[in-house]
Amino acid sequence: MKTYLDCLPCFLNQALRAARIATDDEKMIKTILDEVGMMLKNIPLDSSPPESGRLIYRKVKEITGNLDPYNKIKKESTQKALSLYPYLKNRLEKSKDRLLTAIRIAIAGNIIDFGANWDFDIENETYKVLEMNFAVCDYNGFKNKLDKAPKILYIGDNAGECVFDRILIEEIKKPVTYVVRGVPIINDATYEDAVQAGIDGVATILSSGTDAPGTILETCSPEFKEVYKNSEFIISKGQGNYEALSKEKRPIFFLLKTKCNVVADDIGVDNGDIVLKGIDDYIP
Amino acid sequence: MKTYLDCLPCFLNQALRAARIATDDEKMIKTILDEVGMMLKNIPLDSSPPESGRLIYRKVKEITGNLDPYNKIKKESTQKALSLYPYLKNRLEKSKDRLLTAIRIAIAGNIIDFGANWDFDIENETYKVLEMNFAVCDYNGFKNKLDKAPKILYIGDNAGECVFDRILIEEIKKPVTYVVRGVPIINDATYEDAVQAGIDGVATILSSGTDAPGTILETCSPEFKEVYKNSEFIISKGQGNYEALSKEKRPIFFLLKTKCNVVADDIGVDNGDIVLKGIDDYIP
Numbered sequence: 051m052k053t054y055l056d057c058l059p060c061f062l063n064q065a066l067r068a069a070r071i072a073t074d075d076e077k078m079i080k081t082i083l084d085e086v087g088m089m090l091k092n093i094p095l096d097s098s099p100p101e102s103g104r105l106i107y108r109k110v111k112e113i114t115g116n117l118d119p120y121n122k123i124k125k126e127s128t129q130k131a132l133s134l135y136p137y138l139k140n141r142l143e144k145s146k147d148r149l150l151t152a153i154r155i156a157i158a159g160n161i162i163d164f165g166a167n168w169d170f171d172i173e174n175e176t177y178k179v180l181e182m183n184f185a186v187c188d189y190n191g192f193k194n195k196l197d198k199a200p201k202i203l204y205i206g207d208n209a210g211e212c213v214f215d216r217i218l219i220e221e222i223k224k225p226v227t228y229v230v231r232g233v234p235i236i237n238d239a240t241y242e243d244a245v246q247a248g249i250d251g252v253a254t255i256l257s258s259g260t261d262a263p264g265t266i267l268e269t270c271s272p273e274f275k276e277v278y279k280n281s282e283f284i285i286s287k288g289q290g291n292y293e294a295l296s297k298e299k300r301p302i303f304f305l306l307k308t309k310c311n312v313v314a315d316d317i318g319v320d321n322g323d324i325v326l327k328g329i330d331d332y333i334p
Numbered sequence: 335m336k337t338y339l340d341c342l343p344c345f346l347n348q349a350l351r352a353a354r355i356a357t358d359d360e361k362m363i364k365t366i367l368d369e370v371g372m373m374l375k376n377i378p379l380d381s382s383p384p385e386s387g388r389l390i391y392r393k394v395k396e397i398t399g400n401l402d403p404y405n406k407i408k409k410e411s412t413q414k415a416l417s418l419y420p421y422l423k424n425r426l427e428k429s430k431d432r433l434l435t436a437i438r439i440a441i442a443g444n445i446i447d448f449g450a451n452w453d454f455d456i457e458n459e460t461y462k463v464l465e466m467n468f469a470v471c472d473y474n475g476f477k478n479k480l481d482k483a484p485k486i487l488y489i490g491d492n493a494g495e496c497v498f499d500r501i502l503i504e505e506i507k508k509p510v511t512y513v514v515r516g517v518p519i520i521n522d523a524t525y526e527d528a529v530q531a532g533i534d535g536v537a538t539i540l541s542s543g544t545d546a547p548g549t550i551l552e553t554c555s556p557e558f559k560e561v562y563k564n565s566e567f568i569i570s571k572g573q574g575n576y577e578a579l580s581k582e583k584r585p586i587f588f589l590l591k592t593k594c595n596v597v598a599d600d601i602g603v604d605n606g607d608i609v610l611k612g613i614d615d616y617i618p
Contacts, residue, residue, distance in 0.1 A: 055360065058367045059346035062374075066343055076339065076379070083342045083374055090346075090371030095364060 051293040053095045053102065054312045061093075061106055062086055067164070068110045068236065072119035082113050099293045099312075100264030107235055107263065118234040120164060120209075127162050127210025127237065128246045130172050138217055141180060149196075150189060152221035153305060154180055157324045159214025160207060160288050160307045164237040172210070179307060185323035191333035192303050192326060198334075199283035201225040204253065205265055205295075207288030209239045212247035215287065219252045226253035227277060232270075233261045238290070264290030289313050301332040335577040337379050337386065338596045345377075345390055346370055351448070352394045352520065356403035366397050383577045383596075384548030391519055391547065402518040404448060404493075411446050411494025411521065412530045414456050422501055425464060433480075434473060436505035437589060438464055441608045443498025444491060444572050444591045448521040456494070463591060469607035475617035476587050476610060482618075483567035485509040488537065489549055489579075491572030493523045496531030499571065503536045510537040511561060516554075517545045522574070548574030573597050585616040 065086040069079040086106050093102045111117050138155050145151035158179035161170050196202070204226050206215055212228075219226045228249050231238045239247075244255045259271030265286070267275060278284070284302040286295055292304045292313065304327045308314040314321040349370040353363040370390055377386045395401050422439050429435035442463035445454050480486070488510050490499055496512075503510045512533050515522045523531075528539045543555030549570070551559060562568070568586040570579055576588045576597065588611045592598040598605040 055350055055354075055363055055367065058364075058371070059343050059350055062343035062346050062371075066339055070339075079339055080342075080379060083339065085375075087342070087346075087371035087374035091368035095360070 051098055051296045051313070051316050053093060053097055053099050054316075055095070056310075056312050057099050057102070058090055058093070060310065060312075061090070061099075061102055064103065065106050065110060068107055068119060069114065071123070071164075072110055072114040072116040075114075078113060082110055085109055085113070098264065098266065100262045100290045101266055101294075103264070103290070104235070104260075104262035104266065104269065108261070120234065120237040123164060124209035124234075124237050124239075124243055125246070127172070127208070128213065128243060131159065131162070131210040131213035131247065134173065134176060135213055135217070138176075138214070142217065142221070149193065149221055151180075152218040153189070153192075153326055154324070156211075156214050156218040156287065157305050157307055157326070159211035160305070161309075162208045162210040162237070163288065163309055164208075179324055182324050184326055185308075185319035186317065186325045186327045188303065188326055188328040188333050191328045194334040195283055195301060195303075195328075195332075196222065196224075199224065201227070201281075202283050202285060203227050203229065203277060203281035204285045205229040205258070205287060205291050206239045206244065206249075207291060208237050209243035210237075210247070211287065212239050212244050212249050216248055216252055218285075219249070227256050228253040229256050229258050229265070229274065231261070231263075232257045232259040235261055235263045238263055262290075262294070264292075264294035266294045292317075296329075298329065299331065300329065303328045335382055335580045335597070335600050337377060337381055337383050338600075339379070340596050341383050341386070342374055342377070344594065344596075345374070345383075345386055348387065349390050349394060352391055352403060353398065355407070355448075356394055356398040356400040359398075362397060366394055369393050369397065382548065382550065384546045384574045385550055385578075387548070387574070388519070388544075388546035388550065388553065392545070404518065404521040407448060408493035408518075408521050408523075408527055409530070411456070411492070412497065412527060415443065415446070415494040415497035415531065418457065418460060419497055419501070422460075422498070426501065426505070432505055433477065435464075436502040437473070437476070437610055438608070440495075440498050440502040440571065441589050441591055441610070443495035444589070445593075446492045446494040446521070447572065447593055448492075463608060466608050468610055469603035470601065470609045470611045472587065472610055472612040472617050475612050478618040479567050479585060479587075479612075479616075480506065480508075483508065485511070485565075486567050486569060487511050487513065487561060487565035488569045489513040489542070489571060489575050490523045490528065490533075491575060492521050493527035494521075494531070495571065496523050496528050496533050500532055500536055502569075503533070511540050512537040513540050513542050513549070513558065515545070515547075516541045516543040519545055519547045522547055546574075546578070548576075548578035550578045576601075580613075582613065583615065584613065587612045
């Protein structure tokens, strides 16, 4: 996805939120905003937003010296999500279409996003998403493709959300490689977060190597790129990965809840909608 | 009022909205955002927000060549407000406390603000404000001071809102000088807008001379400053004037509806609240 004009003020808002998480020093926060303001002119509209997000959050780390400001928040999100796990498994047991319910659950987990949002209530939002209608639902294509795929590449998004992903992975019943970010960036899941969510019991965890809040391929490790290139079925979670991969010609299914107007407009849905969207030429 | 950190992303959002009103050229809008981004480092937090607003909207004019992008919007707001005038006068006739109702009406008009807001429905919002409770209401002080004042200085805010101000002026029944901006800035009222609202029939219209979206005294004409200095009773409408004048030691009563968290927090109320607030040492 390209960078839209509306992304530019949003970058500054994100910098402010991240800076406040990383430090209480108002002067330092002002410096961060000044620096991010000066970075705007170097952001081409044909780049994808996580490319800039990467540089902006790096600036916050650089100036505050805080390399993982969201560490505590991530752990809390995982704990909260783990406490919902039995309820979510129970919902699955009672559902008519287990796979579709597991997909819904995975999407419900995508509400845990400290980049796009700030105020959310994991529990209540989860209940809501489980009852929502899909704005885009390439479910038949997803099922057909999944049936034929020997293994799955599953690109995760946020810490806490991993617990919800685990439920979909448990339902898929095929070998899954679960992809995490290379280093801490916002509240995105790293290796440690995936393990805390119990992903190591159900999938092989692989770092993409990126330090961006989305799978910007140029910033990923050769090892990841090789796995990605050879994957016949890819699940991509969340906005950041959508923004980074939406123009790819690969068999990707995007699972997300839209959390800003820009991404919603790009997909052609309303903000807040839930989406299961395949890349056109790759939907069987 | 000082500039808060949250004002900085807001400046960029305001620049984007204003740029889009002024032009359809995406490259030009990007240039505006780039330039405003670079301006952030020169904004001291101890300046008041309209001081920066002035420079930002000036940049939009400079780059687009459009000196009055809100001209059409302002005329429409005035027409809409004039269509509500008979209804508002009728509300006044039926009210128990005519002065307080006229103050409410003047505050209701303050919803017409294309700087802070974007989507609003003048008619419905007016009905709502007329029923709301005040979060701050220095009404007794206002009445006492008004009784003793030989004349009133009334600092207006937005086009369209002038029609609502006219109703309060008609109720005051004392000589009023109504202050407008020196040049078009956002949808703030200029001489022409005040005349279209019928203010010339009920008050003397005076330009403050400023090109800022608030009465920044250093940017006002010597003539206005003289009148201001000698005024014993000043009504100040809206956020921009509050931001510019809140630290003054003068007999000012601020009438406004808060439209952002920053101003609301500064006053100590919630966003969306209605306020009639005098400057402490000047409330009798």
